[in-house]
Each structure stands twice: as structure tokens, then as C-alpha cells.
Amino acid sequence: MRFGGWRNLRLGRVAGIPVHVSPTWFVVAAVITVGFQPFVARTFPDLGSAGYVVTFAFAVLLYVSVFLHEVSHALAARAFGLPVRGITLHFLGGHTEIERDAPTPGRDLLVSAAGPAVSLALGGLALAASIPVTADIPEYLLRVLAAANIVVGAFNLLPALPLDGGHMLRAAVWRFTGDEHRGTRVAARAGQVLAVLVLAVPFAVAGGRPTTFGLLWGVLVAFMLWSGATQSLAVGRMRARLPDLDPRRLLRRAVAVPPELPVSEALRLARERGARSMVITNSAGAPTALVNDAALAAMPEERRPWVPASDVARPLRSGMVVGVDMRGEDLLRAMRHELTSEYLVVDEQGRMLGVLAASDVDAALAGR
Known part of the structure; x- marks a missing residue:
């Protein structure tokens, strides 16, 4: 199995579903470990080089959360009788490969909503767990993990493909118009619009003077959104032609x-x-x-x-x-x-x- 040309590593199975991790995950883990170290250093100036251990622990915890997000999609799909080929963790997060689309908009919406719901729940749990913790570093990790999961859950709810919220928008348009392909077009175009807007975020956050890290991250996310939305449009057009395949x-x-x-x-x-x-x-x-x-x-x-x-x-x-x-x-x-x-x-x-x-x-x- 490959992602972006890299051969993925097999971690095992969850409920019979194969789980893989792309080698690109290690690249992102390194970026998080190095990129977030200055933030840890400002909070804990006495840690020194041990701050890298904290940021690496955050990277691992974040991807455990991403893994649980994808497992929720997989189990929801299985509950509706949709075959799941596998789960892959990669540099942009994770991906659950479901063999075919849900046959109804209601099921499509529920499968799509499962991931953000779990991310938001994990964020709430991490925040609640941090309250009784008195040790500085564990409390810090729990709080940043809570913030990250809430951001991931909220971001995924944005109504734009390829995000989960885009799939939910697709299901809603499908439900109210009776046209699955129109739902795909609407949600995919929303994804392309969001990709353009994301490019402006680093400038808005930094008052017009974005950091190199923020600019690169914005470009990467925008590229992911644009590519996913464009691919969804192409797949939607293809699926619209399926009934004529004779x-x-x-x-x-x-x-x-x-x-x-x-x-x-x-x-x-x-x-x-x-x-x-x-x-x-x-x-x-x-x-x-x-x-x-x-x-x-x-x-x-x-x-x-x-x-x-x-x-x-x-x-x-x-x-x-x-x-x-x-x-x-x-x-x-x-x-x-x-x-x-x-x-x-x-x-x-x-x-x-x-x-x-x-x-x-x-x-x-x-x-x-």
C-alpha cells in the first residue's frame, strides 16, 4: 500500500480493519517536534533540550487522536454495511478507505459526522482531564491536546470537500434535491473556495507579515483542500456517467x-x-x-x-x-x-x- 509514492508501514488491525502509517508521518512528527519547541520553551524556559521530548509527545498524542477520528469513520461505515479497506495515517492526518459510497444521504451524513464528533469529544475529555492535574507538563500537554482536537473537529466540520463537513453538505444537498451529483458539485466548489481563503489565513493571523512556517502550512493545507475538491469533482462527473456504462x-x-x-x-x-x-x-x-x-x-x-x-x-x-x-x-x-x-x-x-x-x-x- 502506498501514499504519495511512499510505501506505507502496516501497524496491525482494528476490528479486522488494516491500519497503515505512511513514512511521511515521521516527517510531520519531526516538523511538529521542532516547530513547536519555541512555544514550549517560552512556557517552560528551564526545560532546555528536554522541550523536544514534550513536543514529540504532543505529536504522538495528536496522531493517536487522528487515529481515533478515522476509526470512528470506519466503524460507522461498517455499521451501515459499507466495506472498509483500511485506515492510513499520513502527513495531512488520516484517511479511511471505504469501498463504496453510502447508498442514502442519511447514512452518508452519519458516517461523515462520526469523525468530527469524536475529535470534539476527545477535546472535551482532554480539557476535563487537565483540570485536576497539578503537574505542569502533563497539564500543558492535555490542554494543547484539547485545543488541537477542538480545532481539528471544528475545521473538519467546515462545509467543503474533502473535509467531513463537505461530505455532510453533500449529503444535505442530496437529501433536499434528490440529486447526489449536485451535492458533490456544490460541496467540491465550496472546497475550492475554502482553499483560496486558507491562503489568506497566515496573513490575517500575523497582521500581514506571516512567518515562514505559517505560510508553508497555509500553502500545504490549501493545496490539500484544492486537490481533494478537484478530485471530488472529477469523481462526481465519473459517477454521473456510470448509469450509461453499457x-x-x-x-x-x-x-x-x-x-x-x-x-x-x-x-x-x-x-x-x-x-x-x-x-x-x-x-x-x-x-x-x-x-x-x-x-x-x-x-x-x-x-x-x-x-x-x-x-x-x-x-x-x-x-x-x-x-x-x-x-x-x-x-x-x-x-x-x-x-x-x-x-x-x-x-x-x-x-x-x-x-x-x-x-x-x-x-x-x-x-x-
Whole structure:
């Protein structure tokens, strides 16, 4: 598993859900440890270099809180029957990978609200726990942890994708308009607006003269918001096209060829019959392999009369066969079980109708 090109480290499982941490977390832990040390030094001037231990402890406690925030999303999703692939902690916080969206706006709202609710609850608990504590450093850690969780919870409630509040806004628009895709568009555009506003925060806080650390943090958060909102828009457009994803409309006409037929002859036969794909069949006429477009294109023309068509074909496996009645998400789910470039499309009786190219499906989802 990867995040941003880094290979993630597996920590274990919670309620059967895999938990990973990105190596980028260690980068952020170092930034927090060094960046917040001056604040600790002003509060506890006698600590010296031991102040780094305090700031590192805060970084660890903060990410424990982030972990609990993500676990709440995962458990809420599981409670509604939504499969959860895993939880990943990374430099921007955390991410819970839920296999599919909630089927109703009400469930979507509850799954989204679970994380901020836990963050705000943790903030309240940490603040309450700090009251009877008399030791200076534990009290300080509890109070800054309370403040951090309250800020994280409140920030996540902002109605803008990819924040939890954006998902809640999406669910609300979906509920009142009956249009899930309109909800996505509204919340994603709000996310782009918020990203621009975040860039102004370091200037507003510092009276027009932001620190380098504040400016970099603002740019990083704005980039995260803009990227997430833009990706949500793209995914929303793709999901809007899912109902039109129909093998009947996308399949390529195919010609059956025997395995020993030279590639050049197979291509000639395909041209004569107006076919764009070729299926290898056995002596009984049953399909056994699909000619791979990439392998065919890579073969030099002078070799084609001497190479049998079976040499540029992939053996047909059960996952490479899709029914003509599969549409939308059902079709994509079937394709995900066997990732390949070509699929054989069959009718209800198992008879070959043609070939579905993954590139054609991608183009349809992209609106090309």
C-alpha cells in the first residue's frame, strides 16, 4: 500500500480493519517536534533540550487522536454495511478507505459526522482531564491536546470537500434535491473556495507579515483542500456517467481465429469482417484467449506473417468474461476482480458477442 509514492508501514488491525502509517508521518512528527519547541520553551524556559521530548509527545498524542477520528469513520461505515479497506495515517492526518459510497444521504451524513464528533469529544475529555492535574507538563500537554482536537473537529466540520463537513453538505444537498451529483458539485466548489481563503489565513493571523512556517502550512493545507475538491469533482462527473456504462454500447466487434493462424492473416480477416478485436478459439469454436492490443501493436510488421496469433493473446480466465447485462458499478466491480486490458462479452447463454476494452471504459468514464 502506498501514499504519495511512499510505501506505507502496516501497524496491525482494528476490528479486522488494516491500519497503515505512511513514512511521511515521521516527517510531520519531526516538523511538529521542532516547530513547536519555541512555544514550549517560552512556557517552560528551564526545560532546555528536554522541550523536544514534550513536543514529540504532543505529536504522538495528536496522531493517536487522528487515529481515533478515522476509526470512528470506519466503524460507522461498517455499521451501515459499507466495506472498509483500511485506515492510513499520513502527513495531512488520516484517511479511511471505504469501498463504496453510502447508498442514502442519511447514512452518508452519519458516517461523515462520526469523525468530527469524536475529535470534539476527545477535546472535551482532554480539557476535563487537565483540570485536576497539578503537574505542569502533563497539564500543558492535555490542554494543547484539547485545543488541537477542538480545532481539528471544528475545521473538519467546515462545509467543503474533502473535509467531513463537505461530505455532510453533500449529503444535505442530496437529501433536499434528490440529486447526489449536485451535492458533490456544490460541496467540491465550496472546497475550492475554502482553499483560496486558507491562503489568506497566515496573513490575517500575523497582521500581514506571516512567518515562514505559517505560510508553508497555509500553502500545504490549501493545496490539500484544492486537490481533494478537484478530485471530488472529477469523481462526481465519473459517477454521473456510470448509469450509461453499457457493454452493448462499448463492445468491439470481434472475429474468431484459430491459434495457429499467423498474425498477418488474423489482421486481414478482422479487416474483412469489420472487426476491431480478435478472439482465439479452439477446434470446437470455444474462446480460449483474447488477442492483446498492446502486444499486437508492439510486433514489427515484418514478423507478423511468421508469428501465430496465440503468441500475442492472453489465456482467457473466468474473470475476463463479463455478461452483456452488467452495467455501471456492477460492470466496474466485475472488471476490478480481474484487471486486464480486454474482456470477453457474452450473452445470457454464454455466447460470444464481442470484446470490451478497458481503454474504452476509461474513455467513457472520462467523457471522451
